[in-house]
Amino acid sequence: MKLAKGFKGRGGKIFSAAIQRLEKSYQHAYVGRKLKKRRFKSTxxxxxxxxxxxxxxRYGVFIEKWRKSDVIVNxxxxxxxxxxxxxSFKSVVDVILKTSS
Structure with a gap:
């Protein structure tokens, strides 16, 4: 019940409802952590x-050349x-473009 503190309505007062709300909140938290990683990568x-x-x-062309080069940066x-x-970014890009050709 300590973990369900702050839930609205029955979710914070009735034991069986609190367990269900906690399980659902854990599911949302798990999915949220995965979405956070996805959003950062797209950014x-x-x-x-x-x-x-x-x-x-173009980004696609650059990634292809980046994989062929020996530059290890994420x-x-x-x-x-x-x-x-x-x-510094321009110099790294130039190195990647020269080494992949």
Whole structure:
């Protein structure tokens, strides 16, 4: 019942209803954690795509060349570079484009 504290109506007062509400809340929390990861990845991809378009490169083409190159950096780091360090991002992009060709 301590975990159900704050639930509205029967969900916080009746034991059987509290158990059901807690199980449902655990399910929502589990799904929410997965969705959070998905949203962050899509945000990183949007940032990368916008930054790459400034240099005339499409995201799909860049990812293909990135996989062929030996540069080991993830999308999160690349998107932060694109946002906060544009000159460093440009140099990494140039390295990826030169090594994959």
């Amino acid at each position: 990183w991809i949007m940032r990368l795509n916008a930054s790459l378009r400034m240099y005339g490169i 999308r999160k780091v690349m998107s932060e570079l694109a946002e906060k360090e544009p000159f």
